[in-house]
Amino acid sequence: MRIRVKIKHLVFAAASIVILLACYFTVIDPALNRYAAKQTIERGGVPAKEALLARFANAKDGQEQWELTRTYILGDGSDSIVHGFDVRIGPGTSQSGGSADRKQPRLTWEEKLPYLQSYAENGPSGGDLYSAVKQLVLYYNSTGQPELALRVLKSGRARTTNPWESVRYGIDQAKQLVSMNRYEEASEMLEEILSSSEKTRDYTVLQQVTALQAAMLLREGNLEEAIAKVKADEEDYKRELEKLDPAAADAKNSQVDHQMESLQGLTDQLESMRNEQGSQLRLSSVSGTVKRSDGKPMGQIGVYLRQEAAVFHSVIEEEPYQVLTDAEGRFAFSDVIPGYYQLFIGLDYEQIDGWAWPTRANEWIEVKSGESLSRSVTLEPLITIVGPVNNEPTTGNAIHFEWEPVDGAAYYELSGYVHIGGSSSGTLIRGRIKDHQADVPLTELEASGGGIQYKSVDGTVGGKQIPDPISLLGYAYPAGKFSWSVEAYRADGTMISRSNGYRLNTDTVGELPFFRLSGRPLTEADRLLLADKFDEALTAYKKAADANAEDTHSLRMIMRVYDAKSSMDRQSTDEAAMMPYLKRLYALVPSGQYLFRLFEYEAGARDWAEAEKYYASYVAHNPEKDHSYADAIYAGGLLEQGKYAEARELLLASVQVDGSHRFVGDLLAAELLLTDGFESAIELATRYPEHEFGQTMTNWLALVRAMKQEAEGKPDYQSHLRQAIEWHYSGNGAILKSWQDESKEKAMNDFLRRLEEVD
Structure with missing residues (x-):
């Protein structure tokens, strides 16, 4: 059958095709392009950023551009100098704030700047506008344009209709004015904020206002006024709080309580400064650069100068010293209160990928009064590992570890990790390795042990926790997942680089540092342990050790199970029952770890002859290793024996090596026992302040100074102090407590x- 088409139908069809093509090119094709670009962005990779920038460039109108800005610029956390980075790195710690598998591209400041400016000028008001303004303020300040930062803050505040947002803008505007030394304008702004906050009494706002007012007084040299201001406001807020809600005044976890603690911390810091330098205030400055070892400056990096009391928690926005580096990687903090600080940096994954900042936990910056201090950060390339890698099984009685040599390295330290589920625990396997490789016997690897990890008995998050048997077996668990890392050090003990770090693309990921151990079967005692039958497993291990005098595995596991049981019972390990097995184990595997455990036990039992024997063996076993902790423990024994001069010498050597200065209290006690007056103890307390990580630190300098003041006009004061210290170390605690109960010497009792x- 022939199909006949009339001419008019052909004309209509042709016209329809033209219309459809026009519609395709004007409506459908751009929509498909936007959809394809969106899919490319979500898939990530190098094309993702190009696709995103193309979407911005081809936005059909301002509304679409603002929506893109909200989705891809304002939602990335960059309005906060704290939360705008994936990683924050400091001495001995790394805090992750992003996702390692983040696919959404993050634009550079130069790429997003025009869209931020457009949104700040014409975008809708609200929280997103505030985010755009905050990002611009960070950028303008980091590029030396504080007037532009102030202008955009004023513009944002003028555009908002929300009273709370107006207060937020006002606080930021006051901070900006303070940083520009425009104190009169800042004071007027703060007074305006206080009057607008009277109805709500928002204590977060009030605390920030007080902190800014104190900062201005300090900058003008008015230390006493700053202290009086903070104290008065603190008491005022407490009274107001009790009126509004008395129960909230004692709520230790409430937001209000957090603000009160912040004010108390500020008061303590100011009073400490007054004790250090009197009322004559001289603030300081800290500056430096962040760069890579190949010379590349790290621009727009977050830098945080963190006060001593703050380094034991994550970086928060309330901390006063935070800046972005400029294009040359430079940063500077002015008007820094004298004291001890640590430097942290914030980076995106792309910036840290393949690099490390080699720092250790007790690296402190002492900022002295009126000082201009320079401290810089240099990122080093991660160490390349050779083997074992990629979960390859290892056989034989030893494991060969190897890595690429590092220029300037005097020695290396090798660490291992036991992985269980999503967690891991690590320990040092061997230190002071001179070569870029090491053959480690399995007995040495197993002796390095690992930390005890815990699991829930019923599998729930809040359920009863018991030691995970896999963590107790450690490297003796044949189905275990293990990894390793290496660190390189100069002869003076400063770290050069490490192998552990962020490796996020094919160019930097390299070989994976995982390995498996094969060959050793599980014993009957191991199976009992894996079934959580700790008592039965301990009996079985003892039986096996008694049957085979060279069964190092069973002897080691006896120690581990005793430690696990003590952690469950919240009691001290039954050292007396464990010691015979530990001594047998040390005879077979002369590990420094076992030696230290023997020394610690004998010192605790006050068997000084045996303790001295094991201490001497431990030092001889580790001639180049840092044994400052063992030195301090042994010195404590010398103090108990009345050997004060020997103890002082050993304690002084210990605190000079141990940056935490955790035993400086014992050193000061020895000094006070051996010398007249307080001057030499004050000098030692000044030189070696306590910095113990994660603990409530003691201000020994303040304690000794308080005793010096308390001793004035009391000729018998120091002899009473010596007697009390002797009672403390000689085990006469009951006598000491009775004396303290009757004593009126507050400073001495505090010490x-x-x-x-x-x-």
């Missing part, structure tokens, strides 16, 4: 109480 906490 003695803190001495009891030294460990």
